[in-house]
Amino acid sequence: MITLFYLAGAIAIISTVAVIVQTNIVHALIYLILSLLAVAVIFYVLGAPFAAMLEAIVYAGAIMVLFLFVIMMLNLGQHTIDQERSWLSLRGWIAPTIMAGLLLTNFLYVMDGIDHGVEPTRVGVLEVSVLLFGPYVLAVELASILLLAGLVAAYHLAKKRD
Amino acid sequence: MESIPYEHGLILASILFSLGLIGVLTRRNIVFVLMSLEIMLNASGLAFIVAAARWGHAEGQIMFLMILTLAAAEVAVGLGLIIQMYRRFQTVDINVLSEMKG
Numbered sequence: 404m405i406t407l408f409y410l411a412g413a414i415a416i417i418s419t420v421a422v423i424v425q426t427n428i429v430h431a432l433i434y435l436i437l438s439l440l441a442v443a444v445i446f447y448v449l450g451a452p453f454a455a456m457l458e459a460i461v462y463a464g465a466i467m468v469l470f471l472f473v474i475m476m477l478n479l480g481q482h483t484i485d486q487e488r489s490w491l492s493l494r495g496w497i498a499p500t501i502m503a504g505l506l507l508t509n510f511l512y513v514m515d516g517i518d519h520g521v522e523p524t525r526v527g528v529l530e531v532s533v534l535l536f537g538p539y540v541l542a543v544e545l546a547s548i549l550l551l552a553g554l555v556a557a558y559h560l561a562k563k564r565d
Numbered sequence: 566m567e568s569i570p571y572e573h574g575l576i577l578a579s580i581l582f583s584l585g586l587i588g589v590l591t592r593r594n595i596v597f598v599l600m601s602l603e604i605m606l607n608a609s610g611l612a613f614i615v616a617a618a619r620w621g622h623a624e625g626q627i628m629f630l631m632i633l634t635l636a637a638a639e640v641a642v643g644l645g646l647i648i649q650m651y652r653r654f655q656t657v658d659i660n661v662l663s664e665m666k667g
Contacts, residue, residue, distance in 0.1 A: 408569050412577045419581055419604055423588035428596060435600055442581075442611055449574065449618040454610075454626045461633055462607065466640050473644045474596065477651050483594075490593045490658075499590035503583040510579035517572045524621035531623045531630075539627055546634040553638030560645030563652070 408448045415441035426487040428479055432470055439463040450523040453531050574615035581608035595650065595659050599643045606636045 418438040425431035439462045446455035535543055581604060588601030610632040617625020647657065654661050 405569055408573075412573075415577065416580055416584070419584045422604065423584060423591065423597075423601060428594070431597065431600065435603070438581075438604070439607060442607060445574070445577070445611065446614050449569065449614055451614050451617060451626050451629075454614055454629050457630065457633060458610075461637065462603075466603070466637055469640055469644060470596070470600070473647060476648060477596075477657065479657070483657075487594060491591070496587075496591055499587045502590065503586045506586065507579055507583040510583075511576065514572050514575055514579075517575070523569060523618040526617065526621065526623045526626060531626045534623050534627055535630070542627070542631060546631060549634060549638050553641045557641035557645040560642065561648045 404448055408445060411441045411444040411448070414438075415445070424491075426484050426491065428474055428483070428487075429471075432467060432474065436463050436467050439467070448523075450525040452525070453528045569618075571615065571619045574618070575612060578608045578612040578615060581605075581611065593659055594657050595647055596657055598659065599640065599647070602643075603636060603640065606632055606639075 415438050418434045418441065421434040422431045422438065425434060439458060443455045443458040443463065446452075446458055585601045585604030585608060588604065589598055592598055592601065610629045613625045613628045613632070615625075617623065617629075650662070651657060
């Protein structure tokens with residue numbers, strides 16, 4: 404189990420790096436799907452099978468298909484790859500990398516004093532569902548209203564105007 | 566089953582978050598910026614799941630579900646905006662949108 408955790412973590416990090424340095428947008432999307440699937444494996448190893456399923460179905464499935472659909476609609480061909488290559492100068496990477504590195508150092512510094520982990524307890528669909536439709540039912544309703552608002556907004560924004 | 570070090574999961578989440586931040590700051594293509602935002606949201610969801618596994622509670626997974634909903638709504642609105650932007654300016658370069666600076 405622990406080997407699987409580190410393997411999936413390495414895959415997630417490598418494919419995420421591949422996403423942010425990629426010039427071909429479809430390849431970047433495939434790498435992003437790989438990264439999300441690796442994170443889904445980590446969820447499963449950590450004892451959250453329900454979250455792992457949702458990660459694979461909703462994130463790697465639905466949201467990425469939405470991305471792919473829009474990329475197909477935009478019809479970005481070879482010229483955008485060359486354009487992308489010209490936008491990515493080495494100089495532009497320095498400042499963001501330093502800033503993100505500082506943030507990461509901060510994170511690691513904060514996490515320094517944390518005690519070592521215990522065995523991950525498996526929290527299945529039943530426990531999550533009982534809580535979701537018990538004390539957190541208002542949150543579920545609000546999430547559905549948020550999704551409805553997103554649907555209406557996406558329809559309105561993507562509508563063709565003359 | 567061997568135990569997984571709790572802080573290693575959190576370190577992985579922070580690394581993914583930082584990579585997403587680099588992507589948001591570096592890229593000029595707005596689709597890549599949106600993808601990097603997805604990476605950052607996913608990393609925060611991973612942190613919640615790791616915390617849920619550490620304490621053995623289901624609340625972390627419920628927070629992950631909320632993040633998932635938020636990400637789906639955000640992507641729908643963001644992609645709608647990208648389509649509208651491409652129609653109006655024929656480009657996906659975010660620097661084109663700086664015309665409001667006066």
